[in-house]
Amino acid sequence: MSVEVLRAPKSWPRVVLARAGRYDPDAGLAAAEREGAWEAWKNAVSTLDPEGILATVTRSGLRGRGGAGFPTGQKWRACRDAPAREQRYVVANGYEADPGALLDRTLMEQDPHAVLEGLALACFAVGASRGVLAVKADYAVVLRRLAAVIAAVEGAGYIGRNIMGAGFDLQIEVRPLQGSFMLGEETVLLRAIENRRGMPDQRPPYPATRGLWDEPTVVNNVETLAAVPWIVANGAPAYLQVGRAGPDSPGTTLVQISGAAKRAGVVEAPMGVAIGEIVERIGDGTGSGQLKAVLLGGPSGGFLPADRLDVGLDYKPITDAGGILGSGSLLVADERACIVELATLMQRYVADEACGKTIPCRIGTRRLTEIGERFMSGRSRPSDPQLMQDLASDVRDGALCGLEYTAPNPLLTGMRYFAGEFEDHILRSTCPAGVCHPIRIAAGATH
Numbered sequence: 001m002s003v004e005v006l007r008a009p010k011s012w013p014r015v016v017l018a019r020a021g022r023y024d025p026d027a028g029l030a031a032a033e034r035e036g037a038w039e040a041w042k043n044a045v046s047t048l049d050p051e052g053i054l055a056t057v058t059r060s061g062l063r064g065r066g067g068a069g070f071p072t073g074q075k076w077r078a079c080r081d082a083p084a085r086e087q088r089y090v091v092a093n094g095y096e097a098d099p100g101a102l103l104d105r106t107l108m109e110q111d112p113h114a115v116l117e118g119l120a121l122a123c124f125a126v127g128a129s130r131g132v133l134a135v136k137a138d139y140a141v142v143l144r145r146l147a148a149v150i151a152a153v154e155g156a157g158y159i160g161r162n163i164m165g166a167g168f169d170l171q172i173e174v175r176p177l178q179g180s181f182m183l184g185e186e187t188v189l190l191r192a193i194e195n196r197r198g199m200p201d202q203r204p205p206y207p208a209t210r211g212l213w214d215e216p217t218v219v220n221n222v223e224t225l226a227a228v229p230w231i232v233a234n235g236a237p238a239y240l241q242v243g244r245a246g247p248d249s250p251g252t253t254l255v256q257i258s259g260a261a262k263r264a265g266v267v268e269a270p271m272g273v274a275i276g277e278i279v280e281r282i283g284d285g286t287g288s289g290q291l292k293a294v295l296l297g298g299p300s301g302g303f304l305p306a307d308r309l310d311v312g313l314d315y316k317p318i319t320d321a322g323g324i325l326g327s328g329s330l331l332v333a334d335e336r337a338c339i340v341e342l343a344t345l346m347q348r349y350v351a352d353e354a355c356g357k358t359i360p361c362r363i364g365t366r367r368l369t370e371i372g373e374r375f376m377s378g379r380s381r382p383s384d385p386q387l388m389q390d391l392a393s394d395v396r397d398g399a400l401c402g403l404e405y406t407a408p409n410p411l412l413t414g415m416r417y418f419a420g421e422f423e424d425h426i427l428r429s430t431c432p433a434g435v436c437h438p439i440r441i442a443a444g445a446t447h
């Protein structure tokens with residue numbers, strides 16, 4: 001299944017999808033090169049200035065699109081400066097762990113050259129001679145296209161040994177991987193690439209200094225890397241002008257609209273644009289039901305109610321509102337949705353996927369799920385709301401990885417913005433949306 005790239009207003013700039021739809025990804029290298037692919041790479045190799053590339057990416061303010069929004073230039077600097085025994089690595093994270101998320105897949109299908117050129121530039125900038133692109137094993141079209149592009153650019157001498165006579169080597173490998181939600185987490189991903197069993201590692205040391213095979217390794221999301229050729233070709237000042245969120249968070253990000261939106265699909269949106277604008281202008285609002293909320297950032301993301309959709313698509317405002325930008329998935333819920341049920345479903349998913357390495361996460365996410373299930377079934381105890389808050393803090397305090405830190409988000413934001421709905425479940429054993437059973441369905445429920 002592929003998702004549609006939704007039409008966006010003409011004023012919305014395209015960076016990572018700038019070439020999408022303008023060439024046939026199966027038509028060979030020349031077709032992509034006519035649209036500018038590998039231009040930045042060839043310039044980089046001819047000028048041989050990795051520090052210049054690193055400085056450009058740092059000045060551009062590019063932040064990681066894999067979820068945490070870490071400044072890309074800083075990560076690259078740490079890797080370049082870390083001593084390597086034999087070599088450095090760059091790992092492109094195209095595993096796309098979020099269930100139902102098809103953003104990275106859309107990007108890799110539509111413009112595999114952008115991702116691979118970005119990976120090559122990252123390797124060049126940090127002094128890595130090996131790039132690994134990790135892709136979900138069931139992304140068949142992506143895998144086929146990536147293999148064809150790699151063969152073509154190797155054939156053209158853009159990667160491989162003694163690239164374009166410049167005296168350095170770059171090998172790029174695609175690794176199809178299949179696993180759980182946790183496999184997208186960077187330290188788990190690195191272990192999987194090493195063919196080892198993975199659980200998140202305590203950091204520091206970060207992968208940038210000690211990653212794949214204990215060598216300095218940059219792990220970047222594929223969307224982050226796909227922005228790099230554009231930045232190198234157009235310059236940092238041009239990228240800083242893109243988007244509405246200012247110099248702390250420039251550029252664009254891919255967003256996937258799903259759920260009750262009239263139009264579902266992927267769009268490249270300027271950073272800073274209001275979430276509500278995306279829902280209304282791109283998703284065309286909801287169908288028959290009134291817009292109630294969005295769940296932003298996947299199963300450990302946060303709810304925003306319909307009257308708070310002025311929050312901008314940016315890391316800090318979204319975190320302040322209790323959620324995460326995460327992979328950029330935006331699930332639209334209309335009035336027929338029960339937030340208590342949705343939050344509990346998310347909590348259960350995260351509990352099932354948790355690797356179990358730390359006790360607060362292993363036990364805490366399970367207990368949080370049980371509390372949500374008690375809310376849903378009219379069996380709440382008076383102490384449950386406070387217990388939920390306390391447990392959520394404990395889970396967060398013991399966090400070893402991002403999953404643990406963000407796991408309580410849906411329940412916490414649900415309770416924060418839909419307190420009345422939670423009270424109906426807890427105090428009155430009533431589900432206003434008429435979803436939760438066996439508890440009483442409220443009079444006037446829509447179904």
Ligand SMILES: Cc1cc2nc3c(=O)[nH]c(=O)nc-3n(C[C@H](O)[C@H](O)[C@H](O)COP(=O)(O)O)c2cc1C
Nearest residue numbers: 064065066093096097184185186220221224402403
């Ligand atoms: C449970 C979990 C799943 C994750 N899944 C992904 C994923 O599918 N793709 C991704 O790029 N990052 C994922 N991340 C974030 C990565 O650990 C890492 O921060 C990211 O790949 C770094 O790239 P960036 O700096 O370009 O954002 C996940 C994190 C957690 C905690």
